[in-house]
Amino acid sequence: MTTELTTGGIAAPPDRADPLDVPRVQRRTLLLLCLTQIIGGTGMTIGMTVGVLLGARLGGTAISGLVQSASVVGAALLALPVSRIMRSGGRRSGLATAYLVGAVGGVLIVVAAVSGWVPLLFLGALLFGGGTTAGLQARYAAVxxxxxxxxxxxxSIAVWATTVGAVTAPNLAAPADRALAWTGVPELAGPFVFSVLAFVLAAGVILVFLRPDPLLTARRLAAKAAAGAPAAGAAAGAPAARAAAGAPAASPSGDRAAGPEEGLRAALRVVRDLPAARLGIAAVAMGHLVMVGVMVMTPVRLGEWHSDAHLLRVVGIVLSLHIAGMFALAPVVGWLTDRLGRRAVILAGLGLLLAACAVAGTAGHDTVRISIGLTLLGLGWSGTMVAGSTLLSESVPVAVRHSVQGLSDLTMGLAGALAGALSGFVIQVAGYPTLNLLAAVAVVPLLALALRTVPPRVRAGA
Known part of the structure; x- marks a missing residue:
């Protein structure tokens, strides 16, 4: 007998083989997520490669970092609405919505570049963050x-898939800009046109092909497991299917954790009671804060000694190395996370972040050393992101998982936004070396938290 799944209220065609074969559904989901991460990563990166430069051209260096900050804030503020959409519609509805919001933001940025209206640029950047929201939420869909x-x-596979588009995208910014020059699109606005096209394509692929929805399927399996019913896909073994479904975990008090209660308040309560979840959120947020704070001002720093004729090319190379550090070795980071433990990889990521600040902050006008520093920065971010996200996801029950994940992305986004907002002022007042020093100092509290002993009952993912 064949069971029909529904995703977001739309019936999906029944799969005659076995619609609830967990390993098979997971493989298909990962493949689709990899494809959309490539498309969306290209769209996001090709635009933000020139975002700071466009902000500096329209409003000056002091506010240039606010363009990146607006995008990060937008991604953060969208995390909770998108998680609410996922509550009833699943990952498919939430991811597609985020991509389409990002596309609207790209259109507004192009209009702002044409009109020279700075407030519209910031509004567009705010909505453009929807592309980041979709990319970040995709990593949770993968687990x-x-x-x-x-x-x-x-x-880590979902994180790694972004590499293909994100590493090449900075080097495509200049050709994309030139390709639309004949249309009258102002300089530095052309890449955002391509961002819009990429986001719309990614949303379409998600809407059409992400069936069955992984989050809705996980809830369904968890409900069967909780009721004592044999989970589908039993060939893989009931315990494996139950675990793969993300069956609700026990709370610290030993009671069954979290029923259907949803929202930010429920997420805050869950995180408050679970030290492992707190460490996961802190690792993701702090890694992002340091990465954004240093990375966003690096193009401006490079512009101090490179001419306009070569600046985009140099920025493209440096950011490509940085993004390669973020994503290219993510599968290795994921493997280490499973083999060595979540906390061990978080600590390694923090060490790499400190090394990155030391190298970039003392590089002077040496482009090679800055490139090395930015590569280490990306590797450190990868460690804290992959291990922190994994620890968080497995530490909370499936009933509130999407809400806690939305809270994590909100916290991460606000941390990155703060870093981006302050970085422009720091570099103008005290310089790029001081910016790196402050970023390194910010890592120390998380280092102390990660070194603390975790009680055995919450050490499952550590």
């Missing part, structure tokens, strides 16, 4: 149905 022993690797 909805993952086997517990492979959660780190599956999450």
């Amino acid at each position: 909805d149905l993952a086997d517990p022993a492979r959660r780190g690797r599956h999450l």
Whole structure:
């Protein structure tokens, strides 16, 4: 007998083989997520490569960092609405909505460049963050149905897929700009046109092909497991199917954790009661804060000694190396997360962030050393992002998982926004070396938190 799944209220065609074969659904989900991460990563990166430069041209260096900050804030503020959409519609509805909001933001940025109206630029950047929201939420979709022993690797595959588009995109910014020059689109606005096209394509692929929805399927399996019913896909073993479904975990008090209660308040209560979840959120947020704070001002720093004729090319190379550090080795980071433990990889990521600040902050006008520093910065971000996200996802029950994940992305986004907002002022007042020093100092509290002993009952992912 065949069961029909529904995703977001729209019936999906029944799969005659076995619609609830967890490993098969997971493989298909990962493949689709990889494809959309490539498309969306290209769209996001090709625009933000020139975002700071466009902001500096329209409003001056002091506010240039606010363009990146607006995008980060937008991604943060969209995290909770998108998680609410996922509550009833699943990952498919939420991811597609985020991409389409990002596309609207790209259109507004182009209009702002044409009109020279700076407030419209910031509004567009705010909505453009929807592309980041979709990319970040995709990593959680990758572990909805993952086997517990492979959660780190599956999450890292979704992160890694962004590499293909994100690494090449900075080098495509200049050709994209030239390709639309004949249309009258102002300089530095052309890449955002391509961002819009990429976001719309990614949303279409998600809406059409992400069936069955991984989050809705995980809830369904968890409900069957909780009721004592045999989970579908039993060929893989009931315990494996139950774990892959993300069955609700026990709360610290030993009671069954979290029923259907949803929202920010429920997420805050869950995180308050689970030290492992707190560490996961803190690792993701602090890694992002340091990465954004240093990365966003690096193009401005490079502009101090490179001419306009070569600046985009140099920025493209440096940011490509940085993004390669963020994403290219993510599968290795995921494997280490599963083998060595979540906390060990978080600590390694923090060490790389400190090394990155030391190298970039003392590089002077040496482009090679800055490139090395930015590459280390990306590697440190990868460690805190992959291990922190994995630890967070497995520490909370499936009933509130999407809400806690939305809270994590909100916290991460606000941390990055703060870094981006302050970075322009710091570099203008005290310089790029001081910016790196402050970023390194910010890592110390998280380092102390990660070194603390975690109680055995919450050490499952550590």
